Amino acid sequence: MGQEAPREGRVLFGTAGNSRSFYASGCKTSLEAPSFLRKRGLDVYELAFGRGIWLQEKDHAAFRAEAEKNHVTLSVHAPYFINLANPDREKILRSFGYLLGAVRAADGIGAAEVVVHVGSGMRQERGEALRHVRENLSEALTRMAEEGLSGVALCPETMGKPGQIGDLEEILSLCEGDERLLPCVDFAHLHALSRGGLDSREAFARVLDTLERRLGKERAQRTHMHFSAIQYGGAGEIRHLTFGEAGGGPRFELLSPELAERGFRGLLICECAGTQAEDAKAMQDRYEADLARIRAGNLMERTKQHAGRQEDGTPGAETAADPGGSTSPDL
Numbered sequence: 001m002g003q004e005a006p007r008e009g010r011v012l013f014g015t016a017g018n019s020r021s022f023y024a025s026g027c028k029t030s031l032e033a034p035s036f037l038r039k040r041g042l043d044v045y046e047l048a049f050g051r052g053i054w055l056q057e058k059d060h061a062a063f064r065a066e067a068e069k070n071h072v073t074l075s076v077h078a079p080y081f082i083n084l085a086n087p088d089r090e091k092i093l094r095s096f097g098y099l100l101g102a103v104r105a106a107d108g109i110g111a112a113e114v115v116v117h118v119g120s121g122m123r124q125e126r127g128e129a130l131r132h133v134r135e136n137l138s139e140a141l142t143r144m145a146e147e148g149l150s151g152v153a154l155c156p157e158t159m160g161k162p163g164q165i166g167d168l169e170e171i172l173s174l175c176e177g178d179e180r181l182l183p184c185v186d187f188a189h190l191h192a193l194s195r196g197g198l199d200s201r202e203a204f205a206r207v208l209d210t211l212e213r214r215l216g217k218e219r220a221q222r223t224h225m226h227f228s229a230i231q232y233g234g235a236g237e238i239r240h241l242t243f244g245e246a247g248g249g250p251r252f253e254l255l256s257p258e259l260a261e262r263g264f265r266g267l268l269i270c271e272c273a274g275t276q277a278e279d280a281k282a283m284q285d286r287y288e289a290d291l292a293r294i295r296a297g298n299l300m301e302r303t304k305q306h307a308g309r310q311e312d313g314t315p316g317a318e319t320a321a322d323p324g325g326s327t328s329p330d331l
């Protein structure tokens, strides 16, 4: 209470689940997560329902109130048991059960986005598996509409293993066709799937270019994002790492200035197990510094133009030394 609310028009940072520091500080239940995050200046809490929906309906209102009081935006990660590529109708109905359960919880607590792993191909031809995913996502959205749950967006996530449906192209091909879908871009997964491909600012820029081209700028800016370090091998993802562990990539400082320059304003969730609050904060600090630098650069640019017009001649060249534009010395 009395804490500063997150500001509009920028990326909001937060955690998936609770960090070790959450429990070390004396917090006991996830209901305390919004106030814990607010005290640390973080803005988002993603309820991790991967292993099951642990929040009961009777607790929805209290959770919602805690989030509102602390100006924390909530999002939800649907259970991992979902496989929308499964050709078995009975199994699909079970997947709908898990997915709709997550969406009902999201609706109950005021979360607008539900992240979902769409599934794996199960020996089907890849295009066939993707066709099943597309049809079943569409049916899930219809079922949501019938229950009055259309205010919640589904966010199919980019995955880190080749056997899983959900490389960037597949996720975009799903989202392009339906405004109720928003991609969840997990940069660690993209990095693992490409065996370390996100190794430069240009590589990140290409991902964001693709999002903007395929979804339009406005929608691309709202992309739901996951960022953590990851260990990978020949078969893609091995495990998520924390920023403090050696050997992990990708590096957030390569992405941060691109998010700031392009005006991205979606949720960015840190999944580093154990240190997600500290690692999310480190990313937020970096991003805020980039944003401040870019805004100062823009302001200086406008001032120069203004002065140039007034003097009807030479623009103020003495201030043009380092406008802090697109090149960053430490990249």
Ligand SMILES: [Zn+2]
Binding pocket: 077, 115, 117, 157
């Ligand atoms: Zn996920």
